Amino acid sequence: MFNGFVLTSIAVTLVLGFVLYCAIFKTQDLKFSFLNLFRHKRRSFSTIIAIILGGVSIFLYGGFIDYSFWILKEQTIRTNIGHVQIYNQSYFETSNKSQSIIDNYETLKDEILQDRELSQYISTISGQLEFTGVVSQYENETSSYFSALGVEPLPALKLGSFDKLVSGSDLSRIKSDEVTLGSGLARTLNAHYSDWLDLMVVNTSGGQGALSLKVRGIFESGIKDYDDVAMKIPLNTAQRIMGTSGVSKILILLKDDNDLPVFSAKLHQFIADKHLPLIVRDWKEMSLFYQQVEGLLSGIYFFIKVIVALIVIFMISNSMTMNIVERTREITTLRAIGLKPAHVTRLFLLEGIFIGIIGAIGSLVIGFAIAGVINIHGIAMPPSPGQSQGYTAFIKTNNVDLIWITLVLPVLTAALASILPSRRASKLNISDAFKFV
Secondary structure, three states: HHHHHHHHHHHHHHHHHHHHHHHHHOOOHHHHHHHOOOHHHHHHHHHHHHHHHHHHHHHHHHHHHHHHHHHHHHHHOOOOOOOOOEOOOHHHHHHOOHOOOOOOOOHHHHHHOOOOOOOHEEEEEEEEEEEEEEEEEOOOEEEEEEEEEEEOOHHHHHHOOOEEEEEEEEOOOOOOOOEEHOOOHHHOOOOOOOOOEEEEEOOOOEHHHHHOOOEEEEEEOOOOHHHHOOEEEEEHHHHHHHHOOOOOOOEEOOOHHHHHHHHHHHHHHHHHHHHEEEEEEOOOOHHHHHHHHHHHHHHHHHHHHHHHHHHHHHHHHHHHHHHHHHHHHHHHHHHHHHOHHHHHHHHHHHHHHHHHHHHHHHHHHHHHHHHHHHHHHEEEEEOOOOOOEEEEEEOOOOOHHHHHHHHHHHHHHHHHHHHHHHHHHHHHOHHHOOOOO
């Protein structure tokens, strides 16, 4: 992506440099090429409209893709993943997560928060304890497998902010005998607010642990498979039932998404300097679904840009070729009175660039207008694969890269499409061309 941006920037610089050179040293050529657009208004208008339609398509779809990436990223990060996670080195080597505990959680948390190089980036840091077991609701004679997260109630409000409460409330910071359930698990157990549940687990020592807890709330994350087994428990209660003072992982939510590379590098260095048996992962590494969706939508967007570029190239090439045919006598007259082939090439190349510039500006203006209308109500979207809730999509218009490509693509394709016709015009045979009627 970086190399593509550099090459695009170089190409744009060359085109703008060419126009600037003509504006300073070849003012008459610039004026003559611009006025020629109005000699054949219908053809110029149809070509510009085609460019604008393509540019608007790129802008709107690009804005839609950007919003889709953003909402999926936020949903991933704020569904108990965070920007960065810290694990015990053995975490990914065993299926029994109770055997890969970070024992010195409180000490490590304090050290991270006291480190100025790290703490300046951190919004929230929290430990989580993962465990599984069987939960029963004896009054209804129901039971089910569950996958629980022991969480700190206050940080969980940020780290789980995309979890939607269906009933009840979030975990209490005072009461430690209450839990929240995923909506699917609650339906399986036929459990409701204030019902009592009995949990049975195998703790970190291999023994059995049991506890009765009260339902405080029911939530939906939008991911059905997760909601069917999910349970949130206060961290200190989870540690008590599992017989440990440690956590399975430490989640860190940053103040700014853009700080992730810098923070991640500093956190790696922090762990290496202290020789801790820990590993660091970021949210994208832990979200295969996001990577797959990003790859799919990016591929579709690239394909659309290629199609639009080809349409623009053919439209402008056709328009310029027709211009050459209709203006053969004019071109040869100019050549006969001493105009050099390079001069003719420059005139037609400038015409193509002007068409591209007008089309680019029109694409951006109309794109912003249509996006503004769409964003008043948004676009109702069905649930994504594997999810149970739809969402309202919008068009993001504050992406600099999107604005850049909407402006650049029409100009570059117009310049490219003008090269061959302008060369053809400069090479017309003067004596033969004068016979043209």
